[in-house]
Amino acid sequence: MAYELYYWDGIPGRGEFVRLALEEAGADYVDVARKDTAAMMKIMASRTEQHIPFAPPFLRDGNVLISHVANILFYLGPKLGLAPQDETLRFFANGLQLTITDFLVEAHDTHHPIAVSQYYEEQKDPAKARAASFIDERLPKYLGYFERVLRQNPHGDRHSVGDSLSYVDLSLFQVIEGLLYAFPRAMKRYEEKYPALAALRDAVRERPNIKRYLTSERRLAFNEFGIFRHYPELDRDGS
Amino acid sequence: MAYELYYWDGIPGRGEFVRLALEEAGADYVDVARKDTAAMMKIMASRTEQHIPFAPPFLRDGNVLISHVANILFYLGPKLGLAPQDETLRFFANGLQLTITDFLVEAHDTHHPIAVSQYYEEQKDPAKARAASFIDERLPKYLGYFERVLRQNPHGDRHSVGDSLSYVDLSLFQVIEGLLYAFPRAMKRYEEKYPALAALRDAVRERPNIKRYLTSERRLAFNEFGIFRHYPELDRDGS
Numbered sequence: 001m002a003y004e005l006y007y008w009d010g011i012p013g014r015g016e017f018v019r020l021a022l023e024e025a026g027a028d029y030v031d032v033a034r035k036d037t038a039a040m041m042k043i044m045a046s047r048t049e050q051h052i053p054f055a056p057p058f059l060r061d062g063n064v065l066i067s068h069v070a071n072i073l074f075y076l077g078p079k080l081g082l083a084p085q086d087e088t089l090r091f092f093a094n095g096l097q098l099t100i101t102d103f104l105v106e107a108h109d110t111h112h113p114i115a116v117s118q119y120y121e122e123q124k125d126p127a128k129a130r131a132a133s134f135i136d137e138r139l140p141k142y143l144g145y146f147e148r149v150l151r152q153n154p155h156g157d158r159h160s161v162g163d164s165l166s167y168v169d170l171s172l173f174q175v176i177e178g179l180l181y182a183f184p185r186a187m188k189r190y191e192e193k194y195p196a197l198a199a200l201r202d203a204v205r206e207r208p209n210i211k212r213y214l215t216s217e218r219r220l221a222f223n224e225f226g227i228f229r230h231y232p233e234l235d236r237d238g239s
Numbered sequence: 240m241a242y243e244l245y246y247w248d249g250i251p252g253r254g255e256f257v258r259l260a261l262e263e264a265g266a267d268y269v270d271v272a273r274k275d276t277a278a279m280m281k282i283m284a285s286r287t288e289q290h291i292p293f294a295p296p297f298l299r300d301g302n303v304l305i306s307h308v309a310n311i312l313f314y315l316g317p318k319l320g321l322a323p324q325d326e327t328l329r330f331f332a333n334g335l336q337l338t339i340t341d342f343l344v345e346a347h348d349t350h351h352p353i354a355v356s357q358y359y360e361e362q363k364d365p366a367k368a369r370a371a372s373f374i375d376e377r378l379p380k381y382l383g384y385f386e387r388v389l390r391q392n393p394h395g396d397r398h399s400v401g402d403s404l405s406y407v408d409l410s411l412f413q414v415i416e417g418l419l420y421a422f423p424r425a426m427k428r429y430e431e432k433y434p435a436l437a438a439l440r441d442a443v444r445e446r447p448n449i450k451r452y453l454t455s456e457r458r459l460a461f462n463e464f465g466i467f468r469h470y471p472e473l474d475r476d477g478s
Binding site for chain 1: 286287288289290291292293302303304305306307309310313314327330331333334337338340341344348352353354355356357362365368369372376381384387388391392393
């Protein structure tokens with residue numbers, strides 16, 4: 001039976017991290033809410049569902065309903081051949097994915113530091129202050145961390161965990177794509193500063209299934225409704 | 240061998256969610272960084288460690304080094320008898336714990352909406368705006384969700400997952416304690432609005448191991464350095 005992915009239509013957002021894993025593995029899945037948002041809302045509002053999710057994305061696999069990107073990938077990883085065989089390494093992969101989760105929250109909050117319920121235009125001044133601290137302090141801290149993770153991998157710097165591609169590598173690709181879209185000035189010299197991450201991003205982009213996916217209509221373009229938004233006034237040269 | 244927990248000394252913070260599980264289970268553990276912060280910093284700065292954590296808390300169990308609260312609890316839960324036997328339910332528990340993670344980020348950002356590197360006093364105005372949206376919109380959304388999870392549990396509303404105590408229940412206890420400390424006005428009528436959550440909090444507090452722990456010196460008091468801070472000017476009546 002096909003996996004059912006549920007996520008807001010129109011933005012790559014958090015759903016994209018799950019999509020990339022499904023696409024790389026050539027898994028059979030339906031992106032339910034891109035055609036039927038009501039079906040997604042119905043599950044969230046259900047009074048009988050035993051495992052109600054707080055928010056999308058969530059995944060249905062038969063009787064199993066799983067929410068949160070890192071949790072979905074922890075579950076799917078072994079099934080899709082995109083997680084380490086070794087259990088200890090799987091927990092390390094999950095830790096990395098959760099660091100990506102934290103990073104995404106911070107990237108999102110550059111344009112929404114005050115309230116998700118308000119428009120960006122209503123919080124532009126605090127957004128500028130938050131984006132400045134994100135670019136000056138947080139961006140180099142996170143990217144520097146992932147660069148170190150790649151370099152300290154005893155199996156070589158081509159993968160973040162173990163000796164083969166995992167969902168974490170796919171997620172790091174998406175994070176970099178998003179940052180390049182949102183903050184081109186801040187990211188200008190990223191290949192020089194984070195060579196292992198840059199090589200990972202290039203390698204993922206060239207994988208046959210990913211390459212095919214990126215040019216398909218299933219791939220949603222970044223835009224100003226999701227996590228990564230290009231507001232030139234929030235961008236600035238990195239330190 | 241004793242588990243080694245690493246977390247900032249002086250605040251309950253995120254480390255407390257791991258401590259509560261270890262204490263409830265009567266596990267043998269050392270709270271390393273409360274006596275030796277340098278040992279924690281050394282692991283984070285290590286150039287040879289294969290599984291470097293981005294930030295505390297992290298846990299060492301022999302050769303295994305695991306970071307992030309939800310990941311640590313996913314790992315520890317079965318070992319401590321604080322996770323469901325059923326694998327599907329474990330993923331549901333992890334989803335709930337990740338919702339708690341998100342909730343904690345939002346609770347933290349009420350006093351730090353702009354930059355973690357700046358003092359609260361430097362971001363007081365945006366903090367007031369963010370706290371208002373937290374109290375009016377986010378707090379009822381999260382607490383309402385967990386109340387529903389308890390009520391829709393087919394095994395009854397005494398536990399969030401399955402038919403026995405899990406680490407998620409212990410974490411919900413800590414979340415409510417923190418909210419009562421930080422936002423007493425906003426939480427004034429919480430027992431009336433969220434009766435199942437209130438009953439869960441009371442039940443956890445009365446568990447013998449937890450009760451003993453709460454009066455021990457191992458339990459750190461809430462204060463104005465952690466996630467939950469009592470700044471009266473950020474508190475207000477809930478809707």
